[in-house]
Amino acid sequence: MTIAETTVFEALESNVRGYCRSWPTVFDTASGAWLTDENGKEYLDFFAGAGALNYGHNNPLFKQALIDYLLGDGITHALDMSTVAKRRLLEAMRDLVFIPRGLDYKVQFPGPTGANAVEAALKLARKVTGRTTILNFTNAFHGMTLGALSVTGNAAKRAGAGVPLVHATPMPYDGYLDEPEDLSWMRRALDDSSSGLDKPAAVIVETVQGEGGVNVARAEWLRHLAELCSARGILLIVDDVQMGCGRTGPFFSFEVAGITPDIVTLSKSIGGYGLPMALVLMRRDLDQWAPGEHNGTFRGNNAAFVTAEVALRHYWSDDRLQLATLAKGARVHDHLVALTESFTGISTRGRGLVHGLVFEDASQAEKVCQVAFEHGLLVETSGSSDEVVKLLPPLTVSDDEITHGLGILTRAVEIVRDGH
Incomplete structure (x- = not known):
């Protein structure tokens, strides 16, 4: 790009901008x-809006x-008023998601971001139990607002809060x-009255930590965690913001463990x-909100209700997408395993269509992403030291x-490791 093309971004947009620095094109x-830039160059997207574009x-x-x-003048903004679009979405959730899985959930529409959903979940857990502490996990990422940051592990992100995260x-x-x-430390700390750990309102967990480095929890571990919480009257919150909607195969990422958060x-x-x-x-009995107790101006994005309903009815009326995702994920896994066998200091992990290529030398991960971009592939890094190249292609790829x-990723690894 020329200086003229970047001037308006550099002159007017905040320094907080991030992805445009890694992918310097318009x-x-x-x-x-x-994706195609304004010069006509095409890029294959293995980023998918950080998981917001599972369907491309x-x-x-x-x-x-x-x-x-x-075109039919459908309502776009409605706060939490009842609309036809919302009714159709709720019916689709009930018929295609809840009933087939034996779930009896109530649905809350918070502000339209993952962080706001986490804020609402934490507030609700504290309201229902009367307790304040939340247990979270190392390398977790749950959002950038204060409550979500308090249960996030990354030190750099936490530092941005500007206040103690308690x-x-x-x-x-x-x-x-x-x-x-094996959760032995958590179990011991919860059951020992001298551990100094107050009984928590809830535990919040990602079944696969995407931002944390594609860390995959075993199904057995998730079951033990659910059992531990249930036996002690602690609520279990699963953050499925990035790993839900089929990313790991099933609609919910926790289905592999057979648990019900x-x-x-x-x-x-x-x-x-x-x-x-x-x-x-x-859970139905947990819906103890007073009217308007958690709200937001844009909690009624009816345009999103319309597209969400179509997504559910087209992709989740049967198991075709799930099976296809698992098959594609197996192909990615096999290729990455073969790649790691060709180079020392690289490993891989993942589930479904989220995979990570882990570099012992963290600096190489960012270099691989840069070379991949130059060759027309969008991938980003994750992990505590940005040591993981994270693959998050659309499920419809x-x-x-x-x-x-x-092929581009392999070539990028070869270029970085060979030093040319």
Whole structure:
């Protein structure tokens, strides 16, 4: 890009901007798994809006429904008023998500971000139990607002709060101590009256820590965590903001463990089209909110309700997307395993269509992402030291696109490791 093209961004946009620094171009259009910049260069998207575009860019099914809704003067802003679009979405959630899985959740529409859903979940847990402490996990990421930051592990993100982040206590995530974690420390601390740990209102957990470095919790560990919480009257919150909506295969990432969380947070791809939307799902008896006790001006994004309903009805009326995601994920896994066998100091981990390539030399991960961008592939880093190249392609990505993207990634690793 020329200086003239970047001037308005550099002159007017805050220094807080991030992704544009890693991907220095001006994007113009997008379709499916591809973005095109204003110069016509195409980029295969293995980032997918940080997981907000599980169904790809400008999915034609959603686009047409949205266009029809807008042309018909459908309501776009409604706070928490009842609308036809909201009713249709709730019916789809009930019929296609809850009933097939034996779930009996109430649905809350908080402000339309994952962080706001987490804030609402934490507030509700404290209100219902009368307790203040929340247990979270090492390497967790739950959002950038104060409550969500208090249960987030990353020191740099926490430092941005500017105030003490209190009433949260971190516990070791599965594998944090370089071996399978059996929750013995948490169990002992909760049951020992001299541990100094107050009985918590809730435990909040990601089944796969995306921002934390694609750390995957075992199904057995998740079951033990659910049992531990249930036996002690502690609410279990699963943050499925990034890993829900099919990212790991099933609609909910916790289905692999056969557990039923007390509270679930959803955002990102629940809106289908990339439109802002978030949900808090709660056990029916936990819905103890007073009217308006947690609210937000844009909690009624009806345009997102429209595309969300289409996404549910098209992709979740059967198990085709789930099976396809698992099959594509297996292809990615096999390729990455072969790649790690060709180079020392690299490992891989993941589930479904979220995978990480982990570098012992953290600086190489960012270099791989930069080279991949130069060759037309968007991938980002994650992990406490940005040591992981995270792959998060749309679930609708084709086999040929997977092959193409993995080819670019492999070439990027070769260039970085060979030093040219």
